[in-house]
Amino acid sequence: MLFNSPGFLLFFPVVTLIYFLLPHRYRWLHLLLASCVFYMSFVPAYILILAAIIVIDYTAALLIKKSVDIRYRRRLLYASFVGNIGVLAVFKYFDFFIQNINSFLSSLHIPVQHLPYLHLILPIGLSFHTFQAMSYTIEVYKGNQEPERHFGIYALYVMFYPQLVAGPIERPQRLLPQFRVVHHFSSLNLLEGLRLMLWGFFKKLVIADRLAFYVNIIFSNVGHYHYLNLLEALLFFSIQIYCDFSGYSDIAVGAARTMGFSLSLNFNRPYYATNIREFWQRWHISLATWFRDYIYFSLGGNKKGTARLYMNIVIVFALSGLWHGANWTFVAWGLLHSAYFLIYLLILRHKKQSARFNSLKNLVGMIITFSAVTLSWIFFRAENIDDSLLLIRQIFTRYSGFPFQLVFNDKITMSYFGIGTLWIAGIATVLMLAVERIFPPDFSMLNKKPALDIAFCSVILSLIFLFGVFHKTSFIYFQF
Amino acid sequence: MINPIYRILIFVTIALVICMSGSGLIDKGIHTYHEQRIEWLTEILEKKTAYDVLFLGSSRTHNAINPHVIDSICSTNSYNAGMNGANIFEFSMLLDAYLENHPPPAYLVLTLDVPSFSLPQKIFTPSQYIIFTDNPVIRRSLSDNGYLSGFPESFSFLRMTCYDDKDKQDAIEGLNHQRHLYFSWYSYKGFLSDTLQVSSPADSAEHTPILMNVSSGSLDYLHHIIKTCRELGIRLIFTYAPEYKSLRQLRYSDSKQVFRLIYDTVRANNIPYLRHDSLSICTDPSLFRDVSHLNRKGADTYSIILATKLREIMNDSNINHWLRPGLR
Numbered sequence: 001m002l003f004n005s006p007g008f009l010l011f012f013p014v015v016t017l018i019y020f021l022l023p024h025r026y027r028w029l030h031l032l033l034a035s036c037v038f039y040m041s042f043v044p045a046y047i048l049i050l051a052a053i054i055v056i057d058y059t060a061a062l063l064i065k066k067s068v069d070i071r072y073r074r075r076l077l078y079a080s081f082v083g084n085i086g087v088l089a090v091f092k093y094f095d096f097f098i099q100n101i102n103s104f105l106s107s108l109h110i111p112v113q114h115l116p117y118l119h120l121i122l123p124i125g126l127s128f129h130t131f132q133a134m135s136y137t138i139e140v141y142k143g144n145q146e147p148e149r150h151f152g153i154y155a156l157y158v159m160f161y162p163q164l165v166a167g168p169i170e171r172p173q174r175l176l177p178q179f180r181v182v183h184h185f186s187s188l189n190l191l192e193g194l195r196l197m198l199w200g201f202f203k204k205l206v207i208a209d210r211l212a213f214y215v216n217i218i219f220s221n222v223g224h225y226h227y228l229n230l231l232e233a234l235l236f237f238s239i240q241i242y243c244d245f246s247g248y249s250d251i252a253v254g255a256a257r258t259m260g261f262s263l264s265l266n267f268n269r270p271y272y273a274t275n276i277r278e279f280w281q282r283w284h285i286s287l288a289t290w291f292r293d294y295i296y297f298s299l300g301g302n303k304k305g306t307a308r309l310y311m312n313i314v315i316v317f318a319l320s321g322l323w324h325g326a327n328w329t330f331v332a333w334g335l336l337h338s339a340y341f342l343i344y345l346l347i348l349r350h351k352k353q354s355a356r357f358n359s360l361k362n363l364v365g366m367i368i369t370f371s372a373v374t375l376s377w378i379f380f381r382a383e384n385i386d387d388s389l390l391l392i393r394q395i396f397t398r399y400s401g402f403p404f405q406l407v408f409n410d411k412i413t414m415s416y417f418g419i420g421t422l423w424i425a426g427i428a429t430v431l432m433l434a435v436e437r438i439f440p441p442d443f444s445m446l447n448k449k450p451a452l453d454i455a456f457c458s459v460i461l462s463l464i465f466l467f468g469v470f471h472k473t474s475f476i477y478f479q480f
Numbered sequence: 481m482i483n484p485i486y487r488i489l490i491f492v493t494i495a496l497v498i499c500m501s502g503s504g505l506i507d508k509g510i511h512t513y514h515e516q517r518i519e520w521l522t523e524i525l526e527k528k529t530a531y532d533v534l535f536l537g538s539s540r541t542h543n544a545i546n547p548h549v550i551d552s553i554c555s556t557n558s559y560n561a562g563m564n565g566a567n568i569f570e571f572s573m574l575l576d577a578y579l580e581n582h583p584p585p586a587y588l589v590l591t592l593d594v595p596s597f598s599l600p601q602k603i604f605t606p607s608q609y610i611i612f613t614d615n616p617v618i619r620r621s622l623s624d625n626g627y628l629s630g631f632p633e634s635f636s637f638l639r640m641t642c643y644d645d646k647d648k649q650d651a652i653e654g655l656n657h658q659r660h661l662y663f664s665w666y667s668y669k670g671f672l673s674d675t676l677q678v679s680s681p682a683d684s685a686e687h688t689p690i691l692m693n694v695s696s697g698s699l700d701y702l703h704h705i706i707k708t709c710r711e712l713g714i715r716l717i718f719t720y721a722p723e724y725k726s727l728r729q730l731r732y733s734d735s736k737q738v739f740r741l742i743y744d745t746v747r748a749n750n751i752p753y754l755r756h757d758s759l760s761i762c763t764d765p766s767l768f769r770d771v772s773h774l775n776r777k778g779a780d781t782y783s784i785i786l787a788t789k790l791r792e793i794m795n796d797s798n799i800n801h802w803l804r805p806g807l808r
Contacts, residue, residue, distance in 0.1 A: 191484035
């Protein structure tokens with residue numbers, strides 16, 4: 001079920017209302033069933049995959065806790081990894097792997113029959129819930145988390161519907177205890193939750209889905225457009241992906257907040273970052289910290305010399321790229337970010353600290369970081385490496401035999417993007433950037449300013465209704 | 481400090497008032513801008529007039545077939561129900577919706593194109609139908625395609641969810657007292673065409689062929705139209721409207737596949753197929769508005785050719801094997 005579907009308009013209030021009407025001891029069951037309904041609205045059979053992951057990690061964690069033998073505990077942890085990564089490997093990476101083997105064999109002109117593909121449909125949000133499940137077993141292994149003995153509550157930790165398919169990827173220490181706390185109905189929580197959800201819907205429906213029209217036209221045939229069109233599409237995609245994904249996170253956090261749950265902050269105004277490190281402290285925070293804590297630190301972090309530090313950074317970013325999708329474009333995207341990071345570290349090492357012109361330096365840093373991140377989205381959005389390179393070539397050589405089109409008035413393309421669309425998207429984006437600059441990410445500041453709060457929520461709700469794109473569009477990060 | 485619940489109620493109420501006022505204005509603008517389109521759709525979807533010939537198709541029907549010419553040559557009462565961007569799903573929907581109120585026409589002339597069988601979006605302009613949800617076929621089709629429909633009058637502002645940016649831009653034009661008749665001031669029984677505009681050299685520029693991707697379900701809609709005609713005894717005729725030097729079909733890499741599909745259907749059902757892409761008029765640029773569409777002069781010329789052919793067919797009792805001899 002998509003957050004931006006009519007079904008969710010019914011699902012959300014009904015689930016929230018029943019949650020508060022039920023006695024505490026039944027609430028976990030209610031949320032678990034609601035989460036199953038939510039997940040099964042995509043591909044019902046795939047709930048079995050989720051169930052398998054839950055059983056594996058639940059059992060592994062209990063056995064890890066019970067055992068005193070370090071080697072046995074480690075084996076159990078690895079068994080849990082094999083279960084989770086195995087599911088990912090089969091559903092997400094198998095065909096990619098086979099495709100590369102087949103290409104390799106073809107390039108060697110070895111006359112063997114091509115290996116068959118599985119052609120499986122990727123379960124929605126698989127990478128999110130496997131990573132969340134893995135963080136549980138890791139934390140239990142490290143002794144930072146007691147294993148959850150209540151199977152239902154553990155299952156709910158993996159399946160909690162607001163963050164089930166696109167995060168934030170929650171740590172067990174943060175989310176699990178919240179299922180045991182009695183949440184009384186709080187009108188303030190309701191207000192804060194609805195406000196965040198409105199903001200998320202605004203970003204998704206008014207900005208992201210509108211810009212998607214233009215981006216989809218250009219990226220469907222990159223070779224056929226003027227380089228300025230490509231730059232325009234790239235800028236729009238930069239805004240689109242932020243509004244799409246952070247919009248989802250805001251809706252997820254808001255929906256959980258109405259029931260009294262507190263989910264992690266996943267985005268903290270990333271395009272205001274003044275360098276690449278800061279960007280990664282602000283973008284998809286729950287995934288970035290997952291890779292930092294469980295991969296980067298496990299590889300030794302910065303404690304094993306400079307060369308090893310650089311290698312660790314490259315490995316972490318390459319894996320992070322691969323996490324997003326089974327395509328070399330994502331790996332290239334990750335590697336490009338690792339290159340940015342290494343350049344940043346090198347500059348940092350040789351830079352003399354000075355407090356002069358700080359504002360100007362920050363502004364320049366912000367522009368450079370945004371440009372670099374925007375450039376990297378080429379690999380993230382393009383269908384394949386060839387398209388990415390073609391796009392880069394066309395932008396940098398500024399060659400094209402096609403005229404620049406600021407807008408697309410031909411409705412036949414099915415993706416009309418007229419001058420009005422450009423105005424709406426432009427004004428909404430400026431509004432979004434200004435609001436996120438002024439208010440903290442959870443808008444808590446508005447709690448003490450009722451008049452401003454009412455004005456803000458009324459305007460945002462009206463804008464969603466009057467200028468939202470209500471056609472069925474999925475969230476970009478669902479595919480991961 | 482206002483109680484959060486009151487805050488929610490207040491902001492929802494204010495937003496509701498803004499939305500209702502905004503949607504009222506947008507509705508008014510769209511009604512003004514598309515006054516003529518609403519008139520055509522009212523005729524097709526709400527009125528009960530009996531027509532002898534109904535023309536269905538996309539803009540290539542809408543801008544190419546002048547019922548005035550057809551009626552004067554064939555002595556019929558015809559109506560042009562061509563809709564911009566319509567595909568086979570929309571043809572089928574329009575026929576069903578038409579038959580809700582009108583008696584079945586004697587003849588249905590269906591213009592099939594290459595893009596007719598590609599259904600990336602089943603209804604090209606859903607917003608144009610949203611005020612016609614009293615017609616059960618329209619209501620069901622909108623609802624099946626994910627558009628909110630059938631809401632009570634007091635919630636009519638929910639129509640906004642069906643409007644896209646083009647509609648909103650049109651609404652602003654409408655509020656500025658502009659009308660949609662951008663390429664013609666000549667309109668007659670669903671026909672709209674341009675008097676002056678002719679094909680520009682840019683229209684003839686080479687295009688890389690694009691794949692239209694014939695949708696798997698599209699044949700079902702064609703068969704549904706045939707079945708409806710069979711059940712109601714409507715004589716069915718397929719056409720392919722003139723195009724400039726066959727350049728339109730060259731734009732689509734799967735043109736041959738579509739024509740094969742049409743010929744198979746025609747043979748199986750004994751349906752006359754009037755393919756008019758090789759007429760001599762197809763090489764005269766002064767008759768075209770662009771590669772795909774005739775201008776007013778071209779439309780009248782083509783309508784004469786089509787009417788002459790239709791008159792022959794009307795006298796031929798051998799077509800459409802489901803018709804009993806002498807039924808019409």
